[in-house]
Amino acid sequence: MRNLYLLLRSERLYEKDHPRRLDSLDGAYDSIRNAAEILGGLEIRVERGGLVAPRIGDAHLPDARGEMQALAIDLQRAGIQALAFSKKFHVGELDTLARLVKASLLRSEDPANGAGNAWWPARLLENRVEGIPSIRKRSEGWTRCWQVSSPRS
Numbered sequence: 001m002r003n004l005y006l007l008l009r010s011e012r013l014y015e016k017d018h019p020r021r022l023d024s025l026d027g028a029y030d031s032i033r034n035a036a037e038i039l040g041g042l043e044i045r046v047e048r049g050g051l052v053a054p055r056i057g058d059a060h061l062p063d064a065r066g067e068m069q070a071l072a073i074d075l076q077r078a079g080i081q082a083l084a085f086s087k088k089f090h091v092g093e094l095d096t097l098a099r100l101v102k103a104s105l106l107r108s109e110d111p112a113n114g115a116g117n118a119w120w121p122a123r124l125l126e127n128r129v130e131g132i133p134s135i136r137k138r139s140e141g142w143t144r145c146w147q148v149s150s151p152r153s
Contacts, residue, residue, distance in 0.1 A: 001044065001051055001061055003028040005071040011098045012105075025098070029091040036085045044083040046075045078104040 007021075007028040014021040036042040045052045050060035050068045061068050075083070078101045 001032075001053075001071060002067055003031040005067045007094070007098050008071065008074055008101055011102045016099075025091065025095055028098075029094050032085055032094065033089070036089070037087050041087055042083075042085040046072050046081050046083075048072075074101065074105065 003024070007024040010018075010021045010024040032042065039053075039055045041055075043054055045054065047060065050063050050072050052058065052060055063069055075081075080101070
């Protein structure tokens with residue numbers, strides 16, 4: 001997850017084709033794909049104090065440098081409450097996730113509730129993303145979950 005944090009930071013700092021951003025994308029893809037393959041899929045819940053991977057444990061992921069908490073804050077600000085990666089997914093889907101998180105953070109500081117929920121699906125259709133985020137109803141309100149999966153045939 002540290003590599004995902006670095007990808008989202010580099011997404012904000014560098015242009016789309018900058019070598020450092022592309023290195024961050026490759027590193028995040030490789031590490032998430034490896035974890036997803038080993039665990040048979042990877043789900044990350046975004047919580048107030050950090051990130052939780054239920055298949056690893058119920059506690060927050062280790063966070064010696066505060067990066068997981070910073071990633072959790074960025075994902076919450078973008079309106080994402082969970083990330084779910086299938087065993088196989090495409091690097092382009094991760095790239096699109098990073099670009100849309102950046103665009104969402106730049107778009108508004110408003111919470112992603114109510115009418116704001118329509119923004120994500122429209123951007124995904126524009127980018128032809130196969131791994132579609134789902135918006136689920138929870139007892140305390142709506143939540144957005146990003147699910148990345150292998151492209152459909």
